[in-house]
Amino acid sequence: xxxxxxxxxxFMALLQENDRHLEKRIIKQGELTNEQRAEIYRTGYRxxxxxxxxxxxxxxxxxxxxxxxxxxxEGYIDNAPSEHxxxxxxxxxxxxxxxxxxxxxxxxxxxxxxxFERRLLHTFDSADSDTLDQSVLQQIPADxxxxxxxxxHPSIHFYAAYWNSVESWQSLKNxxxxxxxxxxxxxxxxxxxxxxxxxxxxxSLQGAEWVALQLVMQSKPFSEVCEALQPHLEEEQIAPMLxxxxxxxxxxxWITSARG
Amino acid sequence: MSTDFLGFGLGLxxxxxxxxxxxxPAVDWFEIISENYMVDGGKPRYFLDQIxxxxxxVMHGVSMSIGSTDPLNMDYLKGLKKLSEExxxxxxxxxxxxxxxxxxxxxxxxxxxxxxxxxDHLTQRIHQVQEILGREMVFENVSSYLTYEHDQMQEWxxxxxxxxxxxxxxxxxxxxxxxxxxxxxxxxxDYLHAIKPEWVQQIHxxxxxxxxxxxxxxxxxxxxxxxxxxxxxxxxxxxxxxxMIERDDNIPSMQELVEELQLARDIGDRxxxxxKRAAHA
Numbered sequence: 010x011x012x013x014x015x016x017x018x019x020f021m022a023l024l025q026e027n028d029r030h031l032e033k034r035i036i037k038q039g040e041l042t043n044e045q046r047a048e049i050y051r052t053g054y055r056x057x058x059x060x061x062x063x064x065x066x067x068x069x070x071x072x073x074x075x076x077x078x079x080x081x082x083e084g085y086i087d088n089a090p091s092e093h094x095x096x097x098x099x100x101x102x103x104x105x106x107x108x109x110x111x112x113x114x115x116x117x118x119x120x121x122x123x124x125f126e127r128r129l130l131h132t133f134d135s136a137d138s139d140t141l142d143q144s145v146l147q148q149i150p151a152d153x154x155x156x157x158x159x160x161x162h163p164s165i166h167f168y169a170a171y172w173n174s175v176e177s178w179q180s181l182k183n184x185x186x187x188x189x190x191x192x193x194x195x196x197x198x199x200x201x202x203x204x205x206x207x208x209x210x211x212x213s214l215q216g217a218e219w220v221a222l223q224l225v226m227q228s229k230p231f232s233e234v235c236e237a238l239q240p241h242l243e244e245e246q247i248a249p250m251l252x253x254x255x256x257x258x259x260x261x262x263w264i265t266s267a268r269g
Numbered sequence: 270m271s272t273d274f275l276g277f278g279l280g281l282x283x284x285x286x287x288x289x290x291x292x293x294p295a296v297d298w299f300e301i302i303s304e305n306y307m308v309d310g311g312k313p314r315y316f317l318d319q320i321x322x323x324x325x326x327v328m329h330g331v332s333m334s335i336g337s338t339d340p341l342n343m344d345y346l347k348g349l350k351k352l353s354e355e356x357x358x359x360x361x362x363x364x365x366x367x368x369x370x371x372x373x374x375x376x377x378x379x380x381x382x383x384x385x386x387x388x389d390h391l392t393q394r395i396h397q398v399q400e401i402l403g404r405e406m407v408f409e410n411v412s413s414y415l416t417y418e419h420d421q422m423q424e425w426x427x428x429x430x431x432x433x434x435x436x437x438x439x440x441x442x443x444x445x446x447x448x449x450x451x452x453x454x455x456x457x458x459d460y461l462h463a464i465k466p467e468w469v470q471q472i473h474x475x476x477x478x479x480x481x482x483x484x485x486x487x488x489x490x491x492x493x494x495x496x497x498x499x500x501x502x503x504x505x506x507x508x509x510x511x512x513m514i515e516r517d518d519n520i521p522s523m524q525e526l527v528e529e530l531q532l533a534r535d536i537g538d539r540x541x542x543x544x545k546r547a548a549h550a
Contacts, residue, residue: 014338021370094332137310
């Protein structure tokens with residue numbers, strides 16, 4: 010008699026490798042053959058996993074077209090089996106798979122589109138936190154600003170795109186043809202966050218704002234952030250510009266605390 | 270674990286979040302898929318926190334893999350325990366099956382052989398899990414498409430032995446019994462007569478897809494007549510049991526589901542006397 014462990018290994022071999030050993034363990038009953046009974050499980054396994062990639066990577070699917078997307082899904086299911094109890098993590102390694110597997114690796118924009126879609130998903134269920142509003146700007150005494158530290162919302166993620174991947178994603182989302190793939194030496198930095206209405210939002214960041222944000226995320230005080238902006242802005246522009254950024258961040262629901 | 274009769278519930282699905290909050294539909298309780306809420310935050314957790322203020326919640330998992338010969342996934346159990354402490358469910362359930370092999374997750378509820386080895390394995394694992402979670406677990410019978418040649422007993426005999434040996438309670442899925450009865454050619458009443466009411470914490474009702482040669486447990490149709498008939502038969506045996514409809518695909522409006530749930534209420538009204546209801550309340 011096969012052990013419980015034997016049966017479970019044979020079952021997984023059926024699902025993953027189409028190894029038909031399990032069929033010999035099944036009682037012959039009714040109109041279905043043992044092959045058909047095993048096939049119900051194998052087909053269900055692949056449909057279920059495919060459904061996850063379809064749902065998580067809708068724009069990548071449109072970018073690739075049906076045939077290449079089918080090839081991607083089949084290859085990924087065979088090569089990157091799920092190791093997490095939740096299906097939401099099944100396609101976590103898809104960007105890496107795309108960047109290492111031909112023919113997809115010949116088009117690096119594909120891994121970037123997939124990576125952007127994963128960031129959107131990470132943002133969707135990141136931790137919550139209460140956020141501050143504009144009124145906080147009036148409440149901070151002038152002498153407290155130099156030592157002020159901001160804490161940012163845990164849902165904020167950043168994504169460095171060297172290709173016009175996010176622009177392509179946007180085009181497909183708007184049901185228009187994506188632009189031809191193009192590469193930039195300097196990446197575009199995208200901020201992705203969950204807004205006050207729990208909807209995922211994103212925007213590109215300009216140089217000075219990105220410099221300021223990185224320091225704020227590292228809990229650097231306001232005075233240090235101002236200093237870091239000196240190479241990017243005229244002296245007299247720094248304070249109003251930074252004030253404008255902070256105002257935008259408050260509107261976006263990015264700031265959860267401001268402490269001296 | 271609460272043994273109260275909670276009444277008639279539905280699976281909590283994202284499509285209905287706003288409707289539930291704005292219209293407070295006539296549903297006695299909701300069941301959540303635990304894994305969908307084992308996240309740090311975001312929309313599902315926000316809505317769950319709101320909805321649980323108005324409705325009792327039951328947690329139903331799909332990834333415990335209680336029958337697997339893999340070691341228990343301690344990270345998963347830690348996450349499940351954390352969620353249960355936050356949600357404070359009436360009870361928690363998962364499935365009598367295995368989902369993982371060698372660390373790989375099938376994301377399917379794969380059937381166990383009905384042998385003494387499996388019984389012993391489950392008994393030991395269920396006790397271990399209950400100790401880790403600090404609470405009793407309820408386990409659901411799964412639908413299946415194959416029977417192992419080396420099975421030593423029928424599925425219902427297996428459940429009866431498990432209840433006796435382990436003391437665990439069941440989430441009896443009437444649709445799964447019907448699906449398996451058609452796929453394996455047994456009489457579903459043999460199954461239902463073997464399951465003592467005191468072993469049953471909750472009942473699931475659902476729809477399926479009839480492929481002619483077999484039935485697939487798809488949860489994408491209304492509860493069909495044969496499942497309602499079996500539910501009524503078991504309700505006569507069991508007395509009031511917390512009952513819910515599971516719908517996972519082709520999900521209709523909340524109003525349609527509430528109307529469908531009324532059919533279960535009607536059966537309860539027909540077969541459960543006031544005295545019986547009072548006895549179970």
